[in-house]
Amino acid sequence: MARPLRVLELYSGIGGMHCGLTESGVAAEVVAAVDVNTIANEVYKYNFPYTPLWPKSIEGLSLKELDALSFDMILMSPPCQPFTRIGLQGDISDPRTKSFLYVLDVLPRLKKQPAYILLENVKGFETSEAREALIRTLEKGGYAYQEFLLSPTCLGIPNSRLRYFLIAKLQKEPFAFPTTSKILEEFPSQCPGSKRIIHCSESNPQARVEQKYSSCPLSGTDCDPEKTVLYKLETAVELQRKQTQDNDSSVRMLQDFLEGNVEEMSQYFLPPKSLLRYALILDIVKPTCRRSTCFTKGYGHYVEGTGSVLQTATDVEIDTVYKSLDLLTEEEKLAKLSSLKMRYFTPREISNLHGFPATFGFPEEVTKKQRYRLLGNSLNVHIVSCLISTLLQSP
Structure with missing residues (x-):
């Protein structure tokens, strides 16, 4: 041998x-x-x-x-x-x-x-x-x-x-x-x-535009990129790309990688300040989505460009929340955005997406911020x- x-x-x-x-x-x-x-x-x-x-x-x-x-x-x-x-x-x-x-x-x-x-x-x-x-x-x-x-x-x-x-x-x-x-x-x-x-290549996202509204929800049917009006800072091509990814049944759903102890998730929900400041640039996914963006070492500490956030209120349509959002008062905006119940992915969930086995863990003294940073570098x-x-x- x-x-x-x-x-x-x-x-x-x-x-x-x-x-x-x-x-x-x-x-x-x-x-x-x-x-x-x-x-x-x-x-x-x-x-x-x-x-x-x-x-x-x-x-x-x-x-x-x-x-x-x-x-x-x-x-x-x-x-x-x-x-x-x-x-x-x-x-x-x-x-x-x-x-x-x-x-x-x-x-x-x-x-x-x-x-x-x-x-x-x-x-x-x-x-x-x-x-x-x-x-x-x-x-x-x-x-x-x-x-x-x-x-x-x-x-x-x-x-x-x-x-x-x-x-x-x-x-x-x-x-x-x-x-x-x-x-x-x-x-x-x-x-x-x-x-x-x-094929594994991933096209780079096109530059975002300053259009804010949409008649086409992320979870909706095919959209014409030339006619779509957006409600977030993303191009119509980006929106359509996300929909195409979510319709690819050869990729598993995010729900297969999520933790089940929902009662312990409160510490991961986005704070009001982040919701108001970054609402238009968040990459929001649901458990039934078949995509998420790359998680970086700044995830959980910084918001912009560090990874997707999870919409846990699956019975709320994202387009109804974002439509005419800039016409609302700050209090009304926060109420609408909070209805989506958006949270960060936990370190364990990111570990799952990275393929680490269930037996893999962190010493208790390693903080949440440190765990995100280490996983972002992995x-x-x-x-x-x-x-x-x-x-x-x-x-």
């Missing part, structure tokens, strides 16, 4: 890669997890108490220490801030890229080259100089590789979280599918465990699992 794969988990965070490895069913052992985030490390230790966790910087790993681990696979999710589309895009000049460049420098100098590599990052990494440095290192080291841009919607999960992934293996062991220099936006058809093989476990299975599959 072959020995378990020895896996090095860099930038381990709260353990999303580790969960994906476990879900894949591959016989493997994480011989070391490395991260400098003290709160993330507490969560990691809570869930993986027997895994050696090194609370140190990547640059602090000596070549001798790495050689001693004799690992077969690297799983890593380097800092994404240097590559985000809304950030400064400092790329390799950003100090946060230093550790990743160190990994690329030390990789060819290892006594034993790891046979497998999986990397995750934000969309935008694929056009970076850091990515070019990665590809040069892989090609010089004799690796075959495949790049992807994938979102959980590919697997029927109602959450948009488009991310860059790369899988690589030493060329002596070919992939089970034909590789291409093109960045794939779908899983290979041979992907083990993939229930849905569909990844989708199911995608990682599928990619690991694809990486290790024989032709």
Whole structure:
């Protein structure tokens, strides 16, 4: 019987890669997890108490220490801030890229080259100089590789979280599918465990317009984008895109991922100040919807652009609440908006959408704000699992 794969988990965070490895069913052992985030490390230790966790910087790993681990696979999710589309895009000049460049420098100098590599990052990494440095290192080291841009919607999960992934293996062991220099936006058809093989790309939302009313509710029938009058700060094309997503029966409903202890949800309801200030930019979904926007690290603390909010009053139509909203007094506005009973998704619900198992949890001392921040920096476990299975599959 072959020995378990020895896996090095860099930038381990709260353990999303580790969960994906476990879900894949591959016989493997994480011989070391490395991260400098003290709160993330507490969560990691809570869930993986027997895994050696090194609370140190990547640059602090000596070549001798790495050689001693004799690992077969690297799983890593380097800092994404240097590559985000809304950030400064400092790329390799950003100090946060230093550790990743160190990994690329030390990789060819290892006594034993790891046979497998999986990397995750934000969309935008694929056009970076850091990515070019990665590809040069892989090609010089004799690796075959495949790049992807994938979102959980590919697997029927109602959450948009488009991310860059790369899988690589030493060329002596070919992939089970034909590789291409093109960045794939779908899983290979041979992907083990993939229930849905569909196109994964997500078009960027068009710029919002200052129109505020609509005769077409989110839950209504098809609308003509040229004729629709909007009640929120979104284009008619955006509205129609949301309706199309909600009508895609191959994606599960959000209700499958929600917690049942409704009586404990009061702390998650949007406060009056947020309702009044951000009413026109909220992305509102119902339990029966088949979509939600990407949850970021600011979710639960900031409102704009950080993730969807859940309308729990399912018997209230959103268009009746928003119609002529700006003609009302502040008190009347608040009464109408409150009737929707909108709340944030809980950390457990976001964990469910990310694919973390039911056994995954947080230490009690980790605050709600910290949980949102950690989850916003994490990844989708199911995608990682599928990619690991694809990486290790024989032709």
